[in-house]
Amino acid sequence: MEIIICKTKEEASRKAADLVAALLKAKPTAVLGLATGSTPVPMYQALAKDCAAGKISFKKAKSWNLDEYLGLPPTHDQSYRYFMDKNLFDHIDIVKKNTHVLNGLAKDWRKEVKSYEAAIKKAGGIDLQVLGIGSDGHIAFNEPGSSLTSRTRIVSLTPQTIKDNARFFKKAADVPKQALSMGVGSIMEAKRIVLLAFGANKADAVKGAVEGGVAEEVLRLARRGGVEGGACVRSACPAPCRGPQVTSPRACGSP
Ligand code: F6R
Numbered sequence: 338m339e340i341i342i343c344k345t346k347e348e349a350s351r352k353a354a355d356l357v358a359a360l361l362k363a364k365p366t367a368v369l370g371l372a373t374g375s376t377p378v379p380m381y382q383a384l385a386k387d388c389a390a391g392k393i394s395f396k397k398a399k400s401w402n403l404d405e406y407l408g409l410p411p412t413h414d415q416s417y418r419y420f421m422d423k424n425l426f427d428h429i430d431i432v433k434k435n436t437h438v439l440n441g442l443a444k445d446w447r448k449e450v451k452s453y454e455a456a457i458k459k460a461g462g463i464d465l466q467v468l469g470i471g472s473d474g475h476i477a478f479n480e481p482g483s484s485l486t487s488r489t490r491i492v493s494l495t496p497q498t499i500k501d502n503a504r505f506f507k508k509a510a511d512v513p514k515q516a517l518s519m520g521v522g523s524i525m526e527a528k529r530i531v532l533l534a535f536g537a538n539k540a541d542a543v544k545g546a547v548e549g550g551v552a553e554e555v556l557r558l559a560r561r562g563g564v565e566g567g568a569c570v571r572s573a574c575p576a577p578c579r580g581p582q583v584t585s586p587r588a589c590g591s592p
Contacts, residue, residue, distance in 0.1 A: 338547075340547065347379055349533060349535065350377075350382075350383055350533070351380075351383050353377075353380045353467070353531050353533055354380045354384050354387065356529075356531055357369070357380075357393075357465060358384070358387055358392065360464060361393045361394065361395065361398060362393065364464065365394065365396070365398065366397045366399070367398045367399075367464045367465065368398070368400070368401070368457070368461060368463050369398060369400040369401070369464065369465055369466075369467070370400070370402075370403065370465065370468075370519075371400050371401070371402050371425070371467050372467050372469050372477070373403070373421065374469045375469075376469035376535060377424075377467055377469060377533060378424055380467070381424050381425040381428075385428035385429055388428070389428070394430055395429045395430055396430050396431070396432065398431060398435065399435040399436075399437070400435065400436045400437060401437045401438075401453070401456075401457050401460075401519075402418075402421060402436075402437065402439065403478075403519050403524070404417060404439065404516055404517060404518040404519065405417045405438050405439040405440070405517050406441050406515075407446070407514075407515040407516055407517060408441060408442070408513050408515070409441045409442075409513060410441070410442055411438070411441075415505050417439075418438040418441075421438060437453070437456065439453055439517040440517075441513075441517065446491050446517060449517065450488070450489040450490055450491075450517060453489055454488065462526060462527070462528060463527040463528065464527070464529065465527065465528070465529045465530075465531060466524060466529070466530045467531055468530055468531065468533070469533060470539060470542050470543065470546065471498075471542065472539055472541070473497070473542065474541075474542040474545050475498075476532075477518045477519050477520075478492045478494065478498075478516045478518035479492070479518060479520060479521050479524075480492075480495055483521055484521065485522060485525075486520070486521070486522040487521050488520040488522055488523050489518065489519045489520055489523050490517070490518065490520060491515055491516075491517055492516055492517075492518045493514060493515050494513070494514055499514060532546070
């Protein structure tokens with residue numbers, strides 16, 4: 338694992354964008370795992386700039402997103418498909434049919450999550466997963482306490498998450514109560530993970546991810562072979578370590 342502490346989120350986002358750019362240059366057919374939320378937006382802007390300048394191309398790349406609200410059509414301005422189109426896909430040369438977001442309107446969610454995971458596997462697995470982290474430590478819609486071996490599935494949003502998200506909807510009753518989300522186990526299969534975290538409100542979550550008990554648990558599972566791809570969130574992890582990278586300007590006390 339490598340922890341990169343930056344002074345500004347722009348600097349951290351540039352570094353993260355450079356990792357994606359380097360991957361695309363080395364492997365134009367790269368499989369990307371993408372996240373929504375405010376955190377990756379400056380990184381997406383940096384990538385769109387690189388693409389417009391002809392420095393990188395997503396033409397042969399494929400992407401899979403972490404999660405989607407259940408019940409929202411892709412045209413809804415709070416759906417994650419809409420978010421991805423507006424914040425990244427509409428500004429780069431990726432082929433839209435190669436971008437995948439879970440279908441929040443799927444009649445049979447079991448079928449949907451199964452085919453989603455199968456498609457990732459068929460594409461060769463995720464080469465680089467971009468992650469944000471919630472202030473309570475959630476990753477995708479996996480709240481703290483989610484099983485470390487959880488797969489893509491239906492999840493119920495916690496009352497806190499529903500409350501937090503209410504600001505994006507006209508009225509509280511409009512906030513979806515459920516979502517489809519990749520599981521912790523599915524995410525950990527990525528060959529490389531870049532986790533970005535900005536701001537003082539994420540410091541505890543980053544500290545917990547880097548130093549907390551869950552890290553120990555993940556390591557134990559990895560040693561037992563319970564987590565494919567290995568997940569090292571401790572500096573003492575055995576090489577080669579392909580664990581998450583944390584880019585956080587605040588996590589270690591910097592301004
Ligand atoms: C979104 C996702 C979420 C966010 C998290 C942080 O796809 O996976 O777990 O990463 O809620 O959100 P922001 O970036 O808005 O602080």
